[in-house]
Amino acid sequence: MNTPLPDHAGHRARLRQRLIEQGGDALLDHELVEYLLALAIPRRDTKPLAKALLAEFGGVGGLFSADPEALLRVPGMGETSVAAIKIVQATALRLLRVHASAQPVLASWQALIDYLHADMAHRTNERVRVLHLNTRNMLIRDEAMSEGSIDEAALYVREVIRRAIDLGSAAIILVHNHPSGDPAPSRADIEVTRKVAETGKRLGIAVHDHIIIGASGHSSLRAMGLL
Numbered sequence: 001m002n003t004p005l006p007d008h009a010g011h012r013a014r015l016r017q018r019l020i021e022q023g024g025d026a027l028l029d030h031e032l033v034e035y036l037l038a039l040a041i042p043r044r045d046t047k048p049l050a051k052a053l054l055a056e057f058g059g060v061g062g063l064f065s066a067d068p069e070a071l072l073r074v075p076g077m078g079e080t081s082v083a084a085i086k087i088v089q090a091t092a093l094r095l096l097r098v099h100a101s102a103q104p105v106l107a108s109w110q111a112l113i114d115y116l117h118a119d120m121a122h123r124t125n126e127r128v129r130v131l132h133l134n135t136r137n138m139l140i141r142d143e144a145m146s147e148g149s150i151d152e153a154a155l156y157v158r159e160v161i162r163r164a165i166d167l168g169s170a171a172i173i174l175v176h177n178h179p180s181g182d183p184a185p186s187r188a189d190i191e192v193t194r195k196v197a198e199t200g201k202r203l204g205i206a207v208h209d210h211i212i213i214g215a216s217g218h219s220s221l222r223a224m225g226l227l
Contacts, residue, residue, distance in 0.1 A: 011047075012038050029060050040084040049076045058122075061215070064089040065122035093119055097142075104137040105173070106208070113211070113218055120177040120213040128155045128176040132169040133208070141167055157195045164205050171206040172196075175213065183214035190226050197227060 015035045018026045030050045037046035056074055057063040064085060071082045096115035105112055126148040132141040146154045164172050174193060197207040209222040221227040
């Protein structure tokens with residue numbers, strides 16, 4: 001006699017059919033995560049774990065941006081499940097980065113914002129990165145300059161400019177995130193941006209913008225008239 005399939009196997013087959021026939025929009029957030037986890041944990045009902053993960057990290061964005069260590073602390077998660085979550089994030093970021101780098105940055109601004117938001121909006125610590133551009137405003141390097149605490153990361157003018165000189169950058173864009181979710185620039189953000197811009201100008205390196213990413217959106221110091 002054939003062993004009957006567990007109830008969740010039939011549910012999983014229905015999710016697979018909807019995904020293939022109708023696309024990802026046909027599945028709810030927890031169903032997407034549930035099916036992904038099912039590939040890593042094939043003999044288990046993964047719906048409760050999917051819902052627990054989304055609740056723990058505040059949604060899809062927070063879940064896929066979560067540190068592996070934080071994911072492993074959730075009961076039921078192992079290295080294979082964590083790897084499944086992180087490979088999806090890595091693939092999504094790779095696609096967004098390719099799109100953002102395919103043409104001059106200033107001509108594909110929304111693609112750049114989409115990439116930065118996906119990578120940084122849900123981080124729990126502050127990160128500073130610098131985008132280096134050539135004379136055609138094509139992205140030649142995207143580098144993380146520093147990692148900080150939940151509310152502060154260092155941005156050193158001398159290090160930023162020295163690195164731009166080393167790479168032969170014609171222009172740079174400063175980027176950092178606010179883990180609080182509010183992308184409004186602080187007084188310190190404005191001051192350090194102006195210092196970098198002044199120093200860069202003397203050396204022929206333009207500072208096109210300083211973008212601040214938060215879960216609720218982004219701020220552009222250039223657009224706000226602060227640069």
